[in-house]
Amino acid sequence: xxxxxxxxxxxxxxxxxxxxxxLGYTMVYGIAKMLNFAHGDIxxxxxxxxxxxxxxxxxxxxxxxxxxxxxxxxxxxxRVAYRPLRGASPLAVLITAIGVSYLLQSLAQIIFGSAxxxxxxxxxxxxxxxxxxxxxxSLVTMAVxxxxxxxxxxxxxxxxxxxxxxxxxxxRDAAQLMxxxxxxxxxxxxxxxxxxxxxxxxxxxxxxxxxxxxxxAMPGIKAFTAAVIGGIGSIPGAMLGGILLGxxxxxxYKITAIAPYTDxxxxxxxxxxxxxxxxxxxxxxxREKV
Amino acid sequence: MALxxxxxxxxxYGVICALKGISFHVNEGEIVSLIGANGAGKTTMMQxxxxxIPKRGGQVLFDGQDITKTPCHKIVKLGMTQVPEGRxxxxxxxxxxxxMMGAYTMKDQQEFKTELDKIYDLFPRLAERRKQIAGTLxxxxxxxxxxxxxxxxxxxxxxxDEPSMGLAPILVDQIFSIIKELHAAGTTILLVEQNASKAxxxxxxxxxxxxxxxxxxxxxxxxxxSPEVQKAYLGG
Ligand SMILES: Nc1ncnc2c1ncn2[C@@H]1O[C@H](COP(=O)(O)OP(=O)(O)OP(=O)(O)O)[C@@H](O)[C@H]1O
Ligand SMILES: [Mg+2]
Numbered sequence: 001x002x003x004x005x006x007x008x009x010x011x012x013x014x015x016x017x018x019x020x021x022x023l024g025y026t027m028v029y030g031i032a033k034m035l036n037f038a039h040g041d042i043x044x045x046x047x048x049x050x051x052x053x054x055x056x057x058x059x060x061x062x063x064x065x066x067x068x069x070x071x072x073x074x075x076x077x078x079r080v081a082y083r084p085l086r087g088a089s090p091l092a093v094l095i096t097a098i099g100v101s102y103l104l105q106s107l108a109q110i111i112f113g114s115a116x117x118x119x120x121x122x123x124x125x126x127x128x129x130x131x132x133x134x135x136x137x138s139l140v141t142m143a144v145x146x147x148x149x150x151x152x153x154x155x156x157x158x159x160x161x162x163x164x165x166x167x168x169x170x171x172r173d174a175a176q177l178m179x180x181x182x183x184x185x186x187x188x189x190x191x192x193x194x195x196x197x198x199x200x201x202x203x204x205x206x207x208x209x210x211x212x213x214x215x216x217a218m219p220g221i222k223a224f225t226a227a228v229i230g231g232i233g234s235i236p237g238a239m240l241g242g243i244l245l246g247x248x249x250x251x252x253y254k255i256t257a258i259a260p261y262t263d264x265x266x267x268x269x270x271x272x273x274x275x276x277x278x279x280x281x282x283x284x285x286x287r288e289k290v
Numbered sequence: 291m292a293l294x295x296x297x298x299x300x301x302x303y304g305v306i307c308a309l310k311g312i313s314f315h316v317n318e319g320e321i322v323s324l325i326g327a328n329g330a331g332k333t334t335m336m337q338x339x340x341x342x343i344p345k346r347g348g349q350v351l352f353d354g355q356d357i358t359k360t361p362c363h364k365i366v367k368l369g370m371t372q373v374p375e376g377r378x379x380x381x382x383x384x385x386x387x388x389x390m391m392g393a394y395t396m397k398d399q400q401e402f403k404t405e406l407d408k409i410y411d412l413f414p415r416l417a418e419r420r421k422q423i424a425g426t427l428x429x430x431x432x433x434x435x436x437x438x439x440x441x442x443x444x445x446x447x448x449x450x451d452e453p454s455m456g457l458a459p460i461l462v463d464q465i466f467s468i469i470k471e472l473h474a475a476g477t478t479i480l481l482v483e484q485n486a487s488k489a490x491x492x493x494x495x496x497x498x499x500x501x502x503x504x505x506x507x508x509x510x511x512x513x514x515x516s517p518e519v520q521k522a523y524l525g526g
Contacts, residue, residue, distance in 0.1 A: 179366035
């Protein structure tokens with residue numbers, strides 16, 4: 001019972017992290033129609049910013065600076081690397097994104113070296129809950145995830161800007177004809193995605209307190225997997241996929257206790273789900289223009 | 291003075307020239323139509339005029355202002371909007387939300403309500419279905435929604451790209467009578483149609499576009515009686 005409970009809580013909080021990253025992938029995919037391969041590396045940059053600012057000993061300051069830095073970085077990447085390619089072939093955009101990813105990793109390696117840096121943001125400690133030892137950090141992660149998702153869902157559904165995002169994702173030209181500035185909407189999308197990546201980086205560091213130049217790669221790929229399982233382009237899909245993947249990872253890690261097996265299980269699940277439902281759980285088939 | 295004036299508009303898709311330097315104008319209060327066969331370049335001309343497709347050369351003046359390089363989303367604010375070919379309503383949004391998108395540039399809530407009421411008066415069908423997801427509307431209803439959505443921004447000039455496409459004859463008549471109503475209410479109209487006889491019938495003036503060139507122009511009646519037009523577009 002305790003084992004089940006702690007595995008579940010661990011899985012849900014890990015899932016929350018994946019969900020936050022997956023939201024960035026899925027929103028950028030839905031609205032800018034591109035796969036931002038460098039999204040995972042934003043997490044890494046956020047991690048290093050937290051590491052640097054933690055020299056002041058102030059975790060709140062570190063988080064705030066990390067969020068702002070990631071937002072600026074995300075917007076800059078879009079402006080400098082992706083916007084000039086608007087209308088280019090998807091392959092050219094994907095290759096550019098991969099290039100940006102390597103650029104960020106290499107810069108981090110040059111500046112901070114190859115060895116991981118330890119960083120303790122904040123010790124929440126643990127509590128006893130129904131006989132299980134539960135990390136408070138996990139509970140905080142879950143709570144923040146729930147709040148982030150609720151706010152985002154309401155934002156998209158009920159604000160003028162949110163509806164403009166739906167409009168751009170559905171039909172960019174028609175959106176322009178409504179007077180919507182598509183470039184501005186894409187910038188906002190990158191800003192939202194990057195701020196969530198910074199938050200995800202924070203919670204990731206609470207689970208594994210090491211910053212390294214490759215730290216964004218694996219969570220990035222897993223979150224991308226989560227976004228695809230949920231149905232790429234779908235916001236609730238990213239949430240569902242992220243949480244599902246986190247729970248699966250946590251359970252399979254408990255059973256096998258070996259990380260590479262865990263990864264194999266996760267990606268096998270992706271393949272099986274995609275065989276059964278090629279558009280993911282909540283993805284819809286894009287209606288072709290008549 | 292012309293409300294819309296387009297001079298020597300040139301558009302290329304890669305190396306292919308789709309518009310070879312066309313010039314036309316629409317005076318305030320007119321209905322002007324542009325007829326032409328499939329692939330003549332009508333949609334290209336509509337979309338490049340409002341900046342959705344980039345222009346290679348030429349000049350566009352709207353309401354005395356040079357908008358050749360103005361991005362599409364700013365042109366809407368100036369009072370020119372377009373019902374695109376194939377309707378292009380937002381399928382996932384409700385009827386009401388689509389109309390809200392149409393009024394995206396409108397900040398005043400009261401003004402929005404007034405426009406919305408006008409639209410619901412003009413299209414009672416849409417009022418009944420305001421909460422329905424737009425993708426589930428019938429083709430005719432979708433065309434009405436597309437027109438209403440464009441009207442929400444209170445355009446001085448409304449551009450319509452084949453509004454009768456794919457509709458049953460009775461609905462085509464309805465769409466044309468609505469266009470006349472809008473015109474009577476003071477909206478200037480630029481209409482692209484394959485249904486040449488209907489378009490010419492309601493037009494003050496018209497242009498004929500053939501593979502990227504304007505080959506004929508005149509009043510609606512003149513073109514209706516021109517042997518070339520009768521032969522090519524009126525099946526006579
Ligand atoms: N995106 C594009 N890329 C390349 N060529 C295009 C593109 N869009 C249109 N064309 C070509 O430009 C020409 C004009 O097309 P356009 O859509 O403007 O014609 P149209 O008069 O609106 O035809 P229809 O009555 O069928 O709607 C056509 O030969 C078409 O094949
Ligand atoms: Mg056309």
